[in-house]
Amino acid sequence: MTKKIVLPPQAGKPSDVERIKLESNYLRGSLAQSLTEQISSGINDDDNRLMKFHGSYLQDDRDLRNERQRQKLEPAYQFMVRVRAPGGIATPAQWLVMDDLANKYGNGTLKLTTRQSFQMHGILKWNMKKNVQEINAALMDTLAACGDVNRNVMCNPNPYQSDIHAEVYELARELSEYLSPRTQAYHEIWLDGEKVVNSQEVEVEPMYGELYLPRKFKIGLAVPPSNDIDVFSQDLGMIAILEDDQLVGFNIAVGGGMGMTHGDAATYPQLARVIGFCTPDKIIEVAEKVITIQRDYGNRSVRKYARFKYTVDTKGLEWIASELNNRLGWDLEAARAYRFEHNGDRYGWIKGNDGKWHYTLFIENGRVRDVDGYPLMTGLREIANIHTGDFRLSPNQNLVISNVTSQKKKEIVELLERHNMTDGAHHSALRRSSMSCVAFPTCGLAMAEAERYLPLLVDKIEVLLDESGLRDKEIVIRMSGCPNGCSRPALGEIAFIGKAPGKYNMYVGASFAGDRLNKIYRENVGEEEILALLKPLLAQYAKERLEGEHFGDFVIRSGHVNAVQNGLDFHDEVASTNA
């Protein structure tokens, strides 16, 4: 039993969230009461902060906000619930539960997220408890899906090397398990677990402590050549090293992140940097120590500077590496060689080396719903009803129907066809490489549309692609409704970050493999300008590109933007063409 964790003193007055955590008695706060209070379908701000640790956010339908205010009604409050799925793996039974809950309590859709978890939107306060209990009964949970803790651990769904995947996934699961909060609050509040009284001396959270982390913390495991999880966008990235097809260990990369704040150059997207190598049996220990460094030194005063990437950049990479070695009591080995080729998904059927089949289904922006002529949600439900393998949520918001036996394959193909579900082959390769965050109407931070708009924008871009004969050229395009960058836009060869309704900052020049950030190309542009800007770029790319040259590399070679070597340079001297 550990003693209470005491943090080293820090400059600056602690942020309000720190107070809330401190007073919350390990994430309890007054949530239990707030959830039953009748006068509002929302909950108070303090409890909402804590709610995030329980995997849910209070939101409101922003489409209705103003109109309801006039009607003397409070905002249309509803909860978003995020269900963790380490490595994005869910059984057919679990899929069916998600589907059922989304329809029973939610808005009838499921969102497959950029971190391989499930989200449901539109759940009313009165249904939250039932909802969480049913999720729990399906052996899934929402604890720590959000909040200042370690988030859903990502891992490449990798259908190719089945054996490697099994190994890496198992590690992701163990990490996720080990790094979960230990508080009983979750069981008390949602699962009617009986109240435990926390003794004053004993530490309930042996790793986190009662203040948890200064900010969210994200871990992802990549298996080259695929960088689909965008390993360099993680606070802690682990790159699997394979030697003669055996997993020998992981390169450790630290300090990545996408988020920034418009107009604050002290905030920036950053890529994680490799500091060494360790064997698979060590990674939990490594993760724990890295997290405790961030726990002790992360900025607890200003939340927008609190992510690990800023801790790394202020303390310096060397300091972090040596501090880590100290805490481990042994040194990381020298990093090993690896090579990433792409960060997108590979669609359609492929056969794993264990003879099982895997089908990667294109799901535009990860939104699972039924629409006229495209009953996606129903189709997946019917597949889940007969599927004997598993489902894997991809880091690009797509879905892999995994471990299909040759016998079952026919049936599933049949169901796919019956519901017009495809690998998206009829779409442009650009659309199949597109990704967008949620944004309006549910996201409280959205400044511009994203999920609802990107598909329409792509329709128009596809016209340009056809003009230049680029329909089958993979170009990674991403859109986020605000600079938080939930669709990892800083790693898009073409990217849009919302500034105001209908207005975006446009970025280009990230690498196809997700190891170079993009650069601002134009500020505050609307659809017309966007298309006007893209038309010549695409035309020129079609004509002048070198053999196998990707769009992101091309715009740099042809001088449209400068390459960003380090997040610290993200905001500097914008390329001349932008004058």
Added chain:
Amino acid sequence: MTLQVMNSPFNEQQVALLNQLLPALTETQQIWLGGYLSARQIEKTPSESSSTAVLEAQEIVEKVITKEVTILFGSQTGNAQALAGKLTKNLQAKNFNVTLTSMNDFKVNTLKKIDNLLLIVSTHGEGDPPDTALPFYEFLLGKRAPRLENLQYSVLALGDSSYEYFCHTGKEFDERLLELGAKQLSPRVDCDLDFDEPAEEWFATVLVALNHLQGSHSAVDQQAVTGEDASAEAEYSRTNPFKAEILENLNLNGRGSNKETRHIELSLEGSNLQFEPGDSLGVYPQNDPELVDALIAELSWNGDDPVAVNKQGTFRPLREALLSTVEITVLTKPLLQKLAELTANPALKELVVAGKERELKDYMYGRDLLDVVRDFAPWQVPACEFIAILRKIPARLYSIASSQKANPDEVHLTVGTLRYEAHDRQRLGVCSGELALRAQPGDHLSVYVQSNQNFRLPANPNTPIIMIGPGTGIAPFRAFLEEREEIGAEGKTWLFFGDQHYTTDFLYQTEWQRFAKEGILTQIDVAFSRDTADKVYVQHRMLEKSQELFEWLEEGAVLYVCGDEKHMAADVHDTLETILQDEGGLNAKEAADYLAEMQQQKRYQRDVY
């Protein structure tokens, strides 16, 4: 002395008749006739009620007369009360010693001591007495009622002929008093919604009878009887409504709701109309122009033809009259009987014959004049004749939803839009439909204040109040809380609200939230019936909190119920009885008495419709 042409204004024939008649009359009859004739002069139009008065004149007996008169009223929405007040003024002006009391303040044991009783009572529910009349009603119609040989009385019954039990309560009182041996001072008059004229006539005959009993020959002074003292006309009132500008008209139900509830703000600037929380606002609606035009077309009338819109003979163009003067949406038995005379179609006559009541009722439900006109053609009726038999369009009452202290010069309403399909036509409530579809900010509505003494905040601001108001029943409680805030009342407040869906139908939600935050609303419990599989209503929430609720009642809390009469009010009442039994250990009888007692003490007040 005998009459001669010389000493009288009569011609020979008249003199002969009079000389023949007068000696034959008893003294009483002569005196009565004197009074009657003088009263006749002031009556603008001779009416059924006064002529029947002549027939029943004989019934009046000789006895020693006092100037003591007791006026007893039973009123729910204030009409009877207003009339009682008016009559009091008139009689006092004639030096009568008047005792005016509401039935619920009336000491029943004093009944035997009374000589002259004037009873004004309305009917509510399905032929039920007004809440405030209940204790007296039960006493009088019950076994404990004493013999009343010495009592002389007259009843003015208020009602609405579109209800099956028209003026039922008034009739019951009348019959019961006779049964108990009391004598009719003058015959009962039953008033329909446009009750002013019949009420005036009743006043007149009553006054005559009283005068006569006093043996007073004083000519009846018109002013006092009609009570229309000069100033009254200047003031805005039900008979002289104020044209209030609409300031705001918005839908309180969020997108996706099955309901539409309008929040309406009107300007009272310049009206100097005063009101208290608990009062209602009368609104004179306009009929739906489409319905009016359909009617005109159906009868191939000309909308511009002038028609008389009152007995005084004011003329207005037909279309205008149909829009704003007469009622064309509600069918009543008397109306159909009159219409039966105007159509060549025998079917209508067959429908209104005695014994066919059930068929008639079924026919009338959900139908309007247009249906009748279509179903029973052909009609060869000049518009003027047709219009003459229609009722005046009655004002609709709306519980005032604002406090005048909080919003001087304004009055707010909460109006549920009434939409329904009947006999394969989409139908709209006349007034709520107008407010939802046509009334725009800037337009004007004819309104008046209907005071309601039976729905009042406790005089003591520290007294706790419990407010039960699902749906539009919430309206007066918004006024209550605004008022309590203005006067800085300290007393606890507890609101029960319910509707269909939390997200779309929580009327005035943000205001309750503010009241709660500021401590003006102590507690709120809500029930939304369509959010869960098993329907929950306010009474279920009351049961969940029964212990606390009982404690509040024991602490002397005043309990208010407003809204739907048919189901809600009754369910809430039963629930209260249950709570009193469960928490107070009372038996059924005791629980009922407890509530009756509360009603008596004005600690249980209802504004239901």
